[in-house]
Amino acid sequence: MTEPLTPGEFRDLLSRALEGTVDADTRPPAAHTLYMPDAHRTALYVDSTVVQGDRGVGKTFWARSLLNSELREAAAVEYRINRLNRLKVSPGFGMDLVPDYPGPLVLPSLLTGGALPAEIWHAILLSALGQPELRATGNWAERVLWVRTNPDSAEATIARVDSEAAAENIVRLLVFDGLEHLHTDWDTRNGLIAELLRLALRMRFGTRNIRLKVFLRPDMLDAAKQLFPDASKLSGNAARLEWTRTDLYGLLFHHLANEDDEAAERFRRFTGGWKGFESATQVRYMAPPSLRNDEETQRPLFERIAGEFMGTNVRQGRPYAWLPNHLMDSNNRISPRTFLKALSAAAETTRTTRPSHDRALHYDALRDGVREASKVRVDQIVEDTPWVALAIAPLKGCQVPISMREIIRIWEDRDLPRLLREETSRYAQADSPELVRTGPRDPDNLERLVQELRALGVLRHRPRTKTETLDLYSLLDLPDIYRLAFGLGRLGGIAVAKG
16 A cells, blocks of 8 residues: 655645746646646637636636647547537737737737727737738738728638638637736727627627637626627626636645656555546646545545644634635635645745644644735736725724725725826826726725725625625625735734734
C-alpha cells in the first residue's frame, strides 16, 4: 500500500502546484491545468453563444483553451462533445499582444475616426473568414472602409464560407474575451458589446456553420440588453461559469495530481482511480468521479491536509466547509482563483510559522490565507469597478453588520457623491466628456448605490425577519472576501490584519 505524503511533503506539493494560479489571465492554459467541472460543459457547446462569468471564474481560461487545438481535443474527450473536434477557431477580441483584431489602442481610434461598431465587428469577422481584400492589408481603418463600401461582397463572403464549412462538416468559430477592455467609456463599451451580440445573434440564427462565442461579465450583458433587447434571445441559453464547493476541491486535487514530480505520483497512487491521457506534450491525469463530486470523499482527504477543526474543537468549524464559506461574496459566488490563492498563502504561512505542524496547513494559516485572498479579490473588483473603493473605503474601522442609515451618514459626511463625480471626470474625453460614465448610475442617489453594491456582491442585506425588506434601518454586511481587505471588523470573525 502506498504511504501517504508527510505534512511537509504535502505542503511542498501544494506550493509547487498552486504557484502562479492567481495570475491565470497572464499564463496560457496547459494540459495539466485544464480542469473541467461538470457544470462548465454547456460553456463549450458550440451553440452557447454567450458565456457569463465574474472575474476569476475561468472566462479567459476557456477562451484560450478553445483557441488551442490540443486543449479542445482534451475537452472533447472529457466532456464528450465531438463537435469540438470539428472547429476552426479564430480570435475575435482578447488581450493578445499582437492580435488578429483591433487591440485596445487601435479600436478607440477607429471609433474616433467615424467607424461604426457594427462595421468594426464585421471587419473582424470577415478577416477571420478570409476575405481577400481585408487579408491583403493590416490597416484596420482600411478594412472597416472596405466593409462600409462593399456590403454586397461582405454578405456574399459570409454565405460562401457558411456553405464551404457545411461541405467540410466544420464550424467556423470566433472567440471574444476581455471585453471589459474594449473602451474606458462605459457607454461606448456597452454599445460595442450590444453590436457584437447583434452580430452573434445573426450568425446563430442566420447561418449553419458560423458561430461567435462571447465571454463576458453578467453586468456587461445586462447593460448591453438595455441597448439591444433581442440579446435576450442569446441570454436565454447562455452558459454561466460558476463553481460549487466540490468543484473547488476537485480543482485543488487536480492541480496536486498533475504536477510533474514524484510527490504528485504518490498522491495519485494514494488517492487512487486517476486516469492518464497522453497529449502531444505531456500526460494529463483525470480524477475519479468521487474525488471530483463527492463531499464524503473529498472531506477526509482535505482533513488529512488541513486537519479536522479550525481550532481545537468543532465549535470553530471544519476546514472543508469553513474555507469556501469565508471566500464567498454576498451572492454566494466563489472565485477559484481566490480559493487557490488562500491555500497557497496558507501553505507558505505554515512553512514559515509552524513548520513542524502535524498537518500541511495550520488553521491559523488558513485564516491568513483568507486575508491574502481578500486582497486579491478587492484588487480585482477595484480594477473592474474603480468606484467601489471610493464607496467602501470610508467604512474602514466600522463593525458589521451596520445599518444602511449609518452607511449613508458616513458617505454624506465624506461627500461621496462629489468624490464619485471627480473620479468619473478623471476618465473624461476632452472632445465629449458627457459620454463618459465610469461610476455608479446615479452618484447622488446613495440608496441606489447600496443596491448596486449588493448586485456586485460587495454588500449583503442581513434581514432580522423573513419578511423584512431593505430600508434605512436594515442591517448590511460585507462578506469576508471584501471585509478583510477593506478593513472592517466583525465581532467573533476573522480579525483584520494589523498595520
